[in-house]
Amino acid sequence: MSESSILPVRGRAVRPSGRHRRPVPSQLPPEAPALVLATLGDATGAVAELAALVRGDNPQIEVRLAGLGEDGKALTAELEAAARERPEDGVAAIVVPILTGPHPVADRLIAMAVAASGASVTVTDSLGPHPLLAEALHIRLAEKDLARADRMRLLNVSSPVDAVILATVGGEKAAAEAQPTAVLLASRLTLPVVVASLDSAPAVADAAERLRG
Structure with a gap:
């Protein structure tokens, strides 16, 4: 994959605010x-x-x-x-x-x-559940024509799929840790997002059956 193909789709920087986030200086020393x-x-x-x-x-x-x-x-x-x-x-x-x-x-x-x-x-500690993870996954889905995105806010405007299975590795603990990311991704796509595990329960087949049900 060339570097140009992985550039962010947002056209402007977004700097979340909040009492737990300190602003990053516009310039840093070398x-x-x-x-x-x-x-x-x-x-x-x-x-x-x-x-x-x-x-x-x-x-x-x-x-x-x-x-x-x-x-x-x-x-x-x-x-x-x-x-x-x-x-x-x-x-x-x-x-x-x-x-x-x-x-x-x-x-x-x-x-x-x-x-x-x-x-x-x-x-540092692991990044943990973070909106950036959901955004990156949204971009990957859009690149595969599995989601559509508003380029300014990266919100789904329409989708050719009915749901998404977010597959993890690392056992049941990893699947549980992925749940917040699934929620964030679901809110972006306005679609159901279900977590499944490639090496433990819940299995991908079980997740697919749950969605079909």
Whole structure:
């Protein structure tokens, strides 16, 4: 997939307000830490869309994306690259796991990658349920002609499908953690969105039967 195909579809930056959110400065010093988004597997699909959205909304932040793969080496490389561009006595990067909740495998790979990089790094909690996840999924559905979107507000205006099954991996806990994202996606699409698991209950077939019912 070319970089141009994963650019955000929004035409303007959207900066949510609220007492729990501090505004991001319009400019940051060159030595400001990079924001490194870490994801299981490779850095493609919906997570690439999410990274593009973050870049579009925050052009003053250096946003990097790394898939953890099987050994975390891609993340190590990103952290090393970020460290080379920053003072040795500063924080090189802030790593945000793009996951709906804690994940033992991802946590271990991230810890290994940080240690191998030798860089000064801050690792945050997992992103958790977040509107950006629903937005990225909406974009992917629209690209496959499975949803239509208002380009300014990214709300569904019509759809060729009747419902969506949001499939997860990681067992029943991962399926439960995906429920808030399913609710957010359903509100965007104005369609039913049901969570299913590829490696536990509820199975995809059960979700499909539930929707047919």
